Amino acid sequence: MLDYKIFDPSNPPKEDERKEIIKFLHTHLDQFRDTPEAIGNAVAYALGESSKPGGFILEGKEKGETVGVVVINKTGMESYIPDNILVYIAVDKKFRGKGYGRELMIKAIEMAEGDIKLHVEHDNPARFLYQKLGFTNKYMEMRLLRGKK
Ligand SMILES: CC(C)(COP(=O)(O)OP(=O)(O)OC[C@H]1O[C@@H](n2cnc3c(N)ncnc32)[C@H](O)[C@@H]1OP(=O)(O)O)[C@@H](O)C(=O)NCCC(=O)NCCS
Numbered sequence: 001m002l003d004y005k006i007f008d009p010s011n012p013p014k015e016d017e018r019k020e021i022i023k024f025l026h027t028h029l030d031q032f033r034d035t036p037e038a039i040g041n042a043v044a045y046a047l048g049e050s051s052k053p054g055g056f057i058l059e060g061k062e063k064g065e066t067v068g069v070v071v072i073n074k075t076g077m078e079s080y081i082p083d084n085i086l087v088y089i090a091v092d093k094k095f096r097g098k099g100y101g102r103e104l105m106i107k108a109i110e111m112a113e114g115d116i117k118l119h120v121e122h123d124n125p126a127r128f129l130y131q132k133l134g135f136t137n138k139y140m141e142m143r144l145l146r147g148k149k
Pocket of ligand 1: 028029030032088089090091092095096097098099100101102103119120121124125126128129130132
């Protein structure tokens, strides 16, 4: 069982903890990662900064070492879009395949109120984890990309 640190608008991380979370995600999201700036924006959103609806950040630790991090953003659109977006989940490479990703997902699902939406690339094996936990893909996601990085 992991030890958890939970950050949300009423309990934001200290500056060094925030930097560590962003660095952790940027390192361990591997090829699915975003820029540190984008990750920082999702973290700021989860903390309800700039009047955003908020969410939470779950940090799973073992013997003081960070094993994995989940970031949830609330949408504030619950009557027409799921209540929450699971923006990021990453487990440190050296801790993968031991059930920690599953444990973090179960904890995040328990904590999030309402439905959860997530985005996963077709070739990311993380989709097996989501499917095993009951996530389905009734909808096809389509995007109109306008050249912005
Ligand atoms: C996805 C990730 C969080 C999974 O973490 P993990 O600790 O290795 O996962 P677990 O050991 O808890 O495995 C959970 C389940 O998913 C399945 N699974 C995990 N990785 C898998 C893989 N590469 N292929 C097939 N199944 C896989 C396992 O079989 C397991 O099922 P079980 O509980 O029935 O045994 C981790 O691989 C990761 O950080 N990946 C890089 C970042 C990433 O892709 N994040 C998701 C972006 S959408």
